[in-house]
Amino acid sequence: MNTLFDRIWDMHVVEKMEEGQYLLAIDRIFLHDLCGTFSFQMLDDKEKNVLRRGAVYSTPDHTLPSRKESKIEDCEISRTLLPKFRKGCKKYGIHLFDLDEKNQGIVHIIGPESGLSLPGMTIVCGDSHTCTHGAIGAIGMGVGTSEVYHALATSCLIVKKPKTMKIELKGKYRKNVSAMDVILYIISQVGIDFGCGYAVEYMGEAVTKMSVDERCTLCNLTIELGAEYGMVSPDETTIEYLLSKEYAPKGENVEKFVSYCNEIASDENSIFDKEIVFDVSVIERQISWGINPGQTIGIDAIIPAHEQFTKAYEYMGVEPGQPVKGLPIEYVFIGSCSNGRLAYLKEVADTVKGRKVAEGVTALVVPGSVKVMEEAEKMGIAKILTEAGFIWGRPGCSLCVGSNGEVIPNGKRCVSTTNRNFIGRQGRGARTHLASPYTAAQAALYGKIM
Ligand SMILES: CC(C)[C@H](C(=O)O)[C@@H](O)C(=O)O
Numbered sequence: 001m002n003t004l005f006d007r008i009w010d011m012h013v014v015e016k017m018e019e020g021q022y023l024l025a026i027d028r029i030f031l032h033d034l035c036g037t038f039s040f041q042m043l044d045d046k047e048k049n050v051l052r053r054g055a056v057y058s059t060p061d062h063t064l065p066s067r068k069e070s071k072i073e074d075c076e077i078s079r080t081l082l083p084k085f086r087k088g089c090k091k092y093g094i095h096l097f098d099l100d101e102k103n104q105g106i107v108h109i110i111g112p113e114s115g116l117s118l119p120g121m122t123i124v125c126g127d128s129h130t131c132t133h134g135a136i137g138a139i140g141m142g143v144g145t146s147e148v149y150h151a152l153a154t155s156c157l158i159v160k161k162p163k164t165m166k167i168e169l170k171g172k173y174r175k176n177v178s179a180m181d182v183i184l185y186i187i188s189q190v191g192i193d194f195g196c197g198y199a200v201e202y203m204g205e206a207v208t209k210m211s212v213d214e215r216c217t218l219c220n221l222t223i224e225l226g227a228e229y230g231m232v233s234p235d236e237t238t239i240e241y242l243l244s245k246e247y248a249p250k251g252e253n254v255e256k257f258v259s260y261c262n263e264i265a266s267d268e269n270s271i272f273d274k275e276i277v278f279d280v281s282v283i284e285r286q287i288s289w290g291i292n293p294g295q296t297i298g299i300d301a302i303i304p305a306h307e308q309f310t311k312a313y314e315y316m317g318v319e320p321g322q323p324v325k326g327l328p329i330e331y332v333f334i335g336s337c338s339n340g341r342l343a344y345l346k347e348v349a350d351t352v353k354g355r356k357v358a359e360g361v362t363a364l365v366v367p368g369s370v371k372v373m374e375e376a377e378k379m380g381i382a383k384i385l386t387e388a389g390f391i392w393g394r395p396g397c398s399l400c401v402g403s404n405g406e407v408i409p410n411g412k413r414c415v416s417t418t419n420r421n422f423i424g425r426q427g428r429g430a431r432t433h434l435a436s437p438y439t440a441a442q443a444a445l446y447g448k449i450m
């Protein structure tokens with residue numbers, strides 16, 4: 001029996017090609033200020049047009065300055081790219097959620113949140129974390145600029161078909177353990193190449209219980225597991241989440257939408273090429289200590305000893321046998337397409353309410369979208385955070401990658417709710433520890449990993 005992935009795939013095949021490649025129809029294209037600007041350049045150079053402009057939505061996220069009071073003009077990258085990005089959107093008639101407008105935000109947050117990403121869709125974006133959209137039961141493809149260009153010009157893309165893998169999550173979560181801990185744990189157990197060549201589907205009671213926000217975190221870090229696709233079959237939680245969204249089906253289409261979701265969902269008869277089971281009840285809070293997401297341990301564990309880790313010890317300024325708890329930190333970054341969603345910011349606010357960020361710590365919370373920001377402000381979350389001493393930022397990628405020019409200084413340590421910790425990711429010499437929003441909040445309060 002087919003899986004969710006196979007079903008969506010089959011529905012989109014225009015033509016089977018050689019060597020496992022397929023020409024696929026693409027339903028939705030998202031553009032951000034980096035991939036979008038460069039793909040507009042390709043359209044210009046090759047004098048092509050966008051075939052289906054109604055299928056394309058764009059928003060700036062990567063280059064925006066983090067602080068609300070900062071102006072675009074103050075940031076060199078934004079100042080250079082944003083006008084080109086806007087010009088391209090206008091020239092090709094593409095809908096733009098511009099700075100501070102409703103629906104602006106990190107592409108992978110605004111897709112599901114606006115209902116522009118829907119179950120059964122093939123979604124393309126020039127960004128590796130497009131797998132996030134799989135959380136609502138879509139095939140999210142993270143591709144390069146030239147593929148975005150192809151998709152824009154033809155609404156099709158040549159893609160190699162991956163194998164399918166089921167990751168079953170069973171059991172009950174421990175207190176303060178979140179989706180971020182679960183996916184970091186999985187990566188630390190099986191390694192960063194485990195998913196190569198596979199489309200992963202997360203199933204099981206522990207996934208069914210997850211909110212869509214949590215499923216987004218799982219699927220988001222699936223690329224860190226080596227798999228290009230991470231998915232969860234659409235269920236009641238997905239349907240309930242999506243039906244209130246602006247672009248989701250309305251009126252007489254709701255019934256059709258619901259039966260379509262049921263039709264494509266995987267079930268117990270679906271056959272996967274590979275299957276693996278994890279018991280989430282054994283997972284404690286996780287934190288990365290090294291220079292890839294697989295170099296992650298439980299919060300109470302000690303840094304493992306192995307000669308292959310020499311470079312990681314050196315870069316991170318840690319030693320084998322040392323407990324990760326207690327490591328002093330100077331920065332905390334809470335946000336990104338992994339964890340910049342409302343439920344997480346609320347969790348952070350609940351944790352820090354009435355307390356203060358430790359002296360000497362710069363702690364930044366950046367909501368993933370304008371919607372998240374507005375809701376958080378309405379709910380009093382932003383107030384609690386700023387009173388505790390956090391900086392409340394402007395929706396965007398911010399310190400996750402520093403493509404706005406902002407970085408963690410050389411040699412400084414940052415607990416970050418993002419998805420990548422390779423050498424230099426948050427700045428030259430910056431030491432990144434990946435963790436959940438709760439663990440990041442603890443670090444901000446204590447000034448050390450706690
Ligand atoms: C800039 C962009 C192309 C890149 C990606 O593809 O992932 C970025 O979002 C990242 O997280 O490193």
Ligand code: SF4
Nearest residue numbers: 129336337397400401
């Ligand atoms: S938040 Fe980070 S991981 Fe996500 S798209 Fe932006 S830069 Fe990439």
